Ligand SMILES: O=P(O)(O)O[C@H]1O[C@H](CO)[C@@H](O)[C@H]1O
């Protein structure tokens with residue numbers, strides 16, 4: 001099937017619509033960060049940088065570290081952006097932009113999110129590094145795809161029951177990390193966790209500044225959920241989308257979280273930049289040796 005110009009949208013220079021990238025611009029190892037300024041923080045550790053491109057919040061640097069080619073790209077905030085980034089990264093490696101046809105042989109990318117997050121258990125100190133084993137998506141993105149085969153419906157059902165989840169909100173879904181890629185990134189510095197991906201930072205994460213929240217004790221409800229010996233550990237805004245779309249498209253993904261806030265104790269990191277940089281260093285050492 002040939003993909004029409006309304007579906008596979010290319011810029012005049014042949015690059016993909018939002019990311020502004022050509023197929024040769026990206027490496028097999030992709031680091032995603034939310035904050036566009038974090039792209040340069042990651043690439044400052046590269047030995048050489050061969051490419052810097054950007055459009056909107058999607059900034060990309062590709063380079064070499066210890067002989068390994070890496071791409072770091074910013075996604076901005078939220079799984080609506082993840083839908084764009086994951087689909088366009090996949091198009092770059094699995095669709096021929098000349099013929100507008102999907103390649104017969106598919107390529108698999110390794111995708112590592114390095115992001116910030118808020119813990120909901122009091123015993124997780126700020127500045128902890130946490131890898132998401134399971135993501136509970138409250139954002140609804142995955143339901144727009146034929147995706148039941150990558151979801152963990154029993155865990156989602158238990159979560160809905162435990163929280164008394166309102167039918168007016170998107171149905172929660174659960175997706176797991178890629179355990180092979182996880183082994184590469186793990187060390188005794190990294191805590192494993194269950195991450196809730198929210199569709200906002202304030203109300204959707206139970207934060208109350210001036211507006212009341214629908215339902216009560218959101219954080220306490222998340223904190224008391226137990227499934228298969230696991231507890232929910234943290235909240236952020238991209239992981240479920242990254243895990244779900246990666247699995248659907250045949251890529252491997254792991255989400256690494258630097259815990260900056262603790263919602264149970266009310267603390268916030270005193271050195272957020274230093275802590276995030278330490279997680280970046282850890283990930284690069286694990287990926288590039
Ligand atoms: O630090 P990043 O990677 O942006 O990640 C977290 O921080 C943002 C909210 O402040 C959300 O994107 C959340 O997922």
Ligand SMILES: O=c1cc[nH]c(=O)[nH]1
Nearest residue numbers: 116117118236237261
């Ligand atoms: O509490 C937090 C901290 C960082 N990012 C989030 O999404 N939530």
